[in-house]
Amino acid sequence: MEQLAASLDGGVWQNYDLGAIPRIGPTEVLPGIWAGNLDGARYSEEDFAVTSLCRLGEPFPHPVHRMAYIADNEHNADLDVMLADVLDDMKALQDEGHRLLVHCHGGASRTGLVLRGYLIREHGMSVEEATAHVAERWPHLGLWNDSFAAALERLARRP
Template identity: 70%
Template sequence: MAGALVGAAVGDALAAPFAGAPPGEFSRRFPVPARGSRTEMCGADPGRFTSAFTRTLEALIDEEFTFPDQLCGALAGEPVEPVGSDFADVLRRAIDGQRDAMTAGALAGAVFGMAGIPMRWSSVVHGEAAGRSWRLDDLQELAATLDGHPTPPYDPGHIPRLGPTEVLPGIWAGNLDGARYSDSSFAVISLCRLGEPFGHQVQRMAYLADNDHNTELDVVLEDVLADMAALRAEGRRILVHCHGGASRTGLVLRAWLRRTEGLSTDEATEVVAGRWPYLGLWNASFTAALERLA
């Protein structure tokens, strides 16, 4: 459900600046993925809900929304063939073809899941509905409720602040509060739930659980590394963090070395451990993902 709901919000906001544009305008303006500080999520207020999504969200809250048959099938696990090879391709085709991007995003999100939605898009969705403000975390909490698994609002609790510390050239590390209270010029890569949003201009949220239940770990890792590469190419200082700054943060730091320096998993681990003493190695699925990384 989270993929469908967030996918609908993303599709709605991504398409809004192209309303009334000629067919193919999205691909003309963005012929390749825009992963830096300025992305395809453009317009006066990038990521903001339109009135159409606001009405949909309020109907969901009031239990008055009728789910399309195809979306119901996808949510039930039935095989559905979206028009595109992945979430981004589905949205590109929908916007270029002047089709309903909110519906296309919902279906693609149901098929490809939250992990398949580019974090540069999902991280910025926001708006007001039902008398309150909404961001990515709020949509995910509502999705859990709609799925029959309500969760209380996230409380990260109090943890001693770690970092930010420059671990690799241009790449800094920290824990949740180390990142939250860091200089706002950092481009932040968040790998955990946040509680209150940060005030940084550039922040990407790629939620990973610190266990072996990340079914699309490779997809998420590729998305994170590609965005990091684009942000570094702009000269941005990148701050990577998770709740404790240990396992998930260490995964991305080591993956960055694997990808950019060609180090083996063991070599990357040795380098990071020597520069970030909080590195956690208890998650075997993370090490396995590093071995698969090209």
């Protein structure tokens, strides 16, 4: 879809085939919420409601699949709005009884952002508490993105 949109807008047709990567996950990190990397999610059981935070290459076979592209850099426009949308979707899907699977390409930084954001918003944890909670259960947690840390701090300050 992204490729088609770029070509229609006069952009260059790019191939986002990411090749084979080692599968990580899915692993249950929070009650009812699993984490994984791209191939861990791609080849997971199809009854997961998947939230993808990266480019996919080929579509997934999962009937319930949400996509929100977040770049793992400091240049995400409206990161707070995007994070809120992802968390809203996750809450709604969990309320409907779905098993959730959150992933990004490596399963580290973007996945960690969303998992920690969920704990902050839905369970009232501080950023530090949420980070420690996820780190205990998901050894792939990546903490290198300062804009993600800032977004979590803003989320924690919201009433």
